Amino acid sequence: MTHYNGRRMTLENIMVFKQVSTDSLRFLDPPSLRQNVDGSIEIETVFESQALPDIQWKFGSSEDIIASQLNGAEGRLKTTFVRRNDETCSSTLRIEGAGDGDAGMYKCDISSDAACITALIEVKKDFFKRPFFIQKTGFHLRDNGRIVIMDFRVRSPKKITANWSQDGLALPKSRTVNFVHRKENADTYYGALILCRDSASEAAQSTSVYECRIKNEHGEIVASYGQEQSSGLPHITRPLSGRHMVKDHVHIALFDVGFASASEPTVTWWNIRGKPLAESGRVKVQVLKESDDGIYTARMQLANWGERDAGRYTCMIENECGKTAADVVFREVDHVGHLMSRLFSPAVERRGSSPSLKMSDSSSDEDDMQKQLAEQQRRKKLKMKKDAGTPLTKEEEKADAEPEEEEEDHRSFADLGVCESLVEACTALGWKEPSKIQKAALPAALKGKDVIGLAETGSGKTGAFALPILQSLLERPQKLFALVLTPTRELAFQIAQQFEALGTSIGVMTAVIVGGVDMVTQAMALAKRPHIIVATPGRLVDHLENTRGFNLKALKFLVMDEADRILNMDFEAELDKILKVVPRDRNTYLFSATMTKKVAKLERASLKDPARVEVNTRYKTVDKLKQNYLFIPHKYKEAYLVYMLNELFGSSVIVFTATCAAAMKTAMLLRQLGMQAVPLHGQMSQQKRLGSLNKFKSKARNILVCTDVASRGLDIPHVDAVMNYDVPAQSKDYVHRVGRTARAGRAGLAVTYVTQYDVEQYQKIEAHIGKKLEEYPTVESDVMLLVERVAEAGRMAKDELKEMEDKKKFGKKRGHDDDDDMEENQGGMRKKKKMGKGKGGKMQIKNRIK
Missing domain, CATH: 3.40.50.300 (P-loop containing nucleotide triphosphate hydrolases)
Structure with a gap:
């Protein structure tokens, strides 16, 4: 056997390579060390050998074969030999469930009749502590190809940082570029780069190379995304569309989308509630191959269509290169489809007639159409007369006073612009659909406008301001992000609970600052710099004046809930002090059940060009x-x-x-x-x-x-x-x-x-x-x-x-812990206690509890 006098190569301070070269036996590449998604590691050597070589893997200083030496665990090790062509071979050692105990020096002896070569591979402990991918990096398309998502999922025992670059230059966040980085559990992290393009063709023509350097204190790995990855993705050739039809007296919604895919695709349809649609008696799904060039049509039929089914539908197309999604918002039955469904829907005759089916009378539908058109024309003429200043007759004034029928609004939280994680939080809280005030306020609030909202009590005002704040917090994480002012302590605790429930998945921190609670305890809570502060004005001013280091200079959102009652409780001086110390560059939401002169004055002083949202009338109570x-x-x-x-x-x-x-x-x-x-x-x-x-x-x-x-x-x-x-x-x-x-x-x-x-x-x-x-x-x-x-x-x-x-x-000791929770016996009557006679017996004093 020849001595080791070959050259030494170092790869990332992990592997050492030595060889004695001959014409018949020599290494072609340095050994490679990789960690797989399942936690195993593989060490591979590639060499040239014309004859069948003898290969032995060893661990440490032992001269025995590795199968009996590595951690004493049989079945964890597997060696493979592959002849790639007449001259090139490779040998791989695979270690299942590798960990710190498997760190050390590995030796691969390869010998033939003429020569011997040896590879020394050192696996250091740091190798198991650096980040590694636990699934294939993804390259996905959304919104018919306009949105490009590049993502990764890694495992790391230490906190990671992720830095994105485009063609070697650092990539900043902008209107068309966004980043998502979150910790999924104790040692798993997810990251994504989201690119928004004006058109699908612009996204497809991009030739840039994107890289993400994922690093912790022990090492770094790189995820690379290029045009070659996107070239194999499914791409939309015909946008997703929906239409209504009536077949065999059944109202059907038909969705289809055209796409191209180089390999066999998998298609999944998602309904308005974000759940996949499975094949059933009501749902039929088809994937049709239109040509041998990889052109397909995905089709879905939804029978017994109704108003409850209106909303956003998604078709997710996936192949071995990644995913592409197409969306369509399918709201209401169009006029023709609605008329057809009524014309051809079967109706059973009333009791006393034969139970045969009869067709609906088309003339009544035509009459309805004519009445609707006439009503629209009448209201249009009335509006023109009012705009021109022409006096109205008594009949016209009475008709003008009649309220117009409101169109039903079936928009979901996702349709209003709420992000996916908050939509899931709303679903978990049992919020099936947005309330009226939320539908009216969320679009403006999510666009960054100030909002003044007037809504009947119990209408969901808290969600109308909590969701925009949390969504903005997701995009721009910051401590002391928002302040919510309330008139009462109980309402403050309730609002804080709503924020915590909605922000559970993102780890939002709240602090409740109200009277009746120790100020030192509250000062400690403020020192932790929570994301959201919910406070009554009086106690908040106490902390602003007396708690060292506490200020609201970085505040991004100010909310005044139940503003009319805050003002009625004589908090005007406190509000003035608060408005003076919060930054002017902020978003302000003012919500109230009623609009008073004081509230209008506060609006002028604190809001900038607000969107006015009103879904109630003065002193209105709910219908139910x-x-x-x-x-x-x-x-x-x-x-x-x-x-x-x-x-x-x-x-x-x-x-x-x-x-x-x-x-x-x-x-x-x-x-x-x-x-x-x-x-x-x-x-x-x-x-x-x-x-x-x-x-x-x-x-x-x-x-x-x-x-x-x-x-x-x-x-x-x-x-x-x-x-x-x-x-x-x-x-x-x-x-x-x-x-x-x-x-x-x-x-x-x-x-x-x-x-x-x-x-x-x-x-x-x-x-x-x-x-x-x-x-x-x-x-x-x-x-x-x-x-x-x-x-x-x-x-x-x-x-x-x-x-x-x-x-x-x-100052006597109380017989009970709480005034509001006295002992009760089985009959519900309070147990009487024997009273000792004190000096003077019972005191006959006036009740001073008010």
Whole structure:
């Protein structure tokens, strides 16, 4: 055997190569070391040998063959020998499940009768710590070829950086260039370059070479993308289109797209909800090969088409080189298709006739068409007369006052421009489709405009400003990105929960800054520099003035939710201070249930050329809310409340009172009668307020007795009914109170208790909402049976209030942890505790709880 006196080569400080060359046996290339997607590594040597060589792989200093030496694990190793042609051969060692324990020196001895050559390959531990690809780099086309996506997925134990370049020059982000980099789990990272072109031909003609250098502290790998990759991709030859047809009395939507593919394609169709469509009785999918040149047509038929099916459809075409997607927004049945579906739809004759099928009368459809055209012409003439200043007749004024029928809007979140990850978050929250305010506000907000939004309570205003903020945060990650101002503490916590739920997948951090909570704890939360701050104005100003290092100089978004109530609560001075310290170059969203003069003034001071969005009328309540009243004597008011709650047994009810004292007394009275009631009012500590609210939200308690502190903004979808135990002092407060039920499209009930002292105020409410309410039917005899028992419970509740006030005054220890969660026995009555007689016995003090 010849001595090792060949040359030494180093490849990335990983492999060492030595050889003794002869004419009959010599290495052609340096050995190669690669790591595969499945975690295995392969070491390959390529050499020239005319005769059949003898090959032995060894590990470390051992002279034995490697199969019995490497980690003592049989079955992990595999060696292969391949003769590529008459003179060229290769030998490969494959190590399954390789890790740090497999680092070391590997030796490959290749010998023949005439000579011997040896390759020494050193695998260092750093090799297993550098990034490596876990799937083939992708080159995809979207939007009929206008959007090019180059992506990769790597595994790395350490954090990576990814730098993109075009033809060797660094590639900056711009209007047509975007980057996506995200961590998928503990050691897996995904990255993509997204290029937007004005046309598919421009994208196809690009000859640039793109590279992404993916690096961690142990090493670097390069992903390269060139024209040769895109050349084999499927490309669209005929854009995806849809049309309606009627076949055998069935309304069918037909989609087709033409494309070219050099290899056998796989086609997947995706519906408006982002889910793949499988072949079924309703869905038929075909891929037709039009010619031997690789021209195909993909076709999909969707039977029994209806309005629920309107939206965006995607055809995903994939071959061995990558993916191409084509999209089409298929909204409504066109006029001809709609008419055809009505003309040819079968109808069964009414009861009493034979059950034979009959065709729909085409003349009625033609009449409908003529009526629609006449109505359009009439409204057009009225508009022309109004624009010209011509006075209208009484009949024309009456016709002009009639509201036009609104066209149904079936746009999804994706159609409005919301990105895919946030669409998935909305789906996870059960948001099936955008609300009216979201459909109106999101397009403008996503374009970067300021927005002022007026919407009825319970309409989804939070999503209308949270989604644009989170989408912008995805594109431009930054700490202290947005500030949301709210009038109440409960609403602040609720908005923060919505942000956290929507931003779960992107790791959004929020901080709630409200009164009633320790300022030091809040200062520590602000020191962590959260993405979103949700605050009440007063406490936020305290931190701006007293918390060192905290400022809002980098703020990008300012939101004022329930702005009318913020101003009504005398926060104007605080708002002025906040507006002075936030940057002028920002986006501002102002949302309110009502438009007042103060709100209009705030709009002029804080918004720049805003998009005005209004989906309600003044003092309007939602359509699915059933509103009633009870006209009752004041002395039987409590008995009627208990009667109503018994009638609604098992339902989730909010009872509104005028004062804090009334809320406490009513909650205690109901508890004495065995009902699961908790109070919520402004004189409770923040901890107890949140505790009561969470018990009601989690359905641990089904009755919430509260003041107007809970009348605005709180979103508790399961509320079945609202009891206005005390008539609200302001008509707009009535709208907000009853808005706690019938939310998100659900039905609800609101009952207002009107006594002989409340008639005038109740009439004002009816005038403002423009509706006469009906009286709720009750059985008076059943109510009278409850009077004595309710009166006794009221006396016990009054005594309990005095006892609580007595303990507070003299600093005695409380017998219970919370005012709002007293012990209950099986019958629901509070367990009485034996009272020790103190000096002077019971103190008869006035109830000072308000």
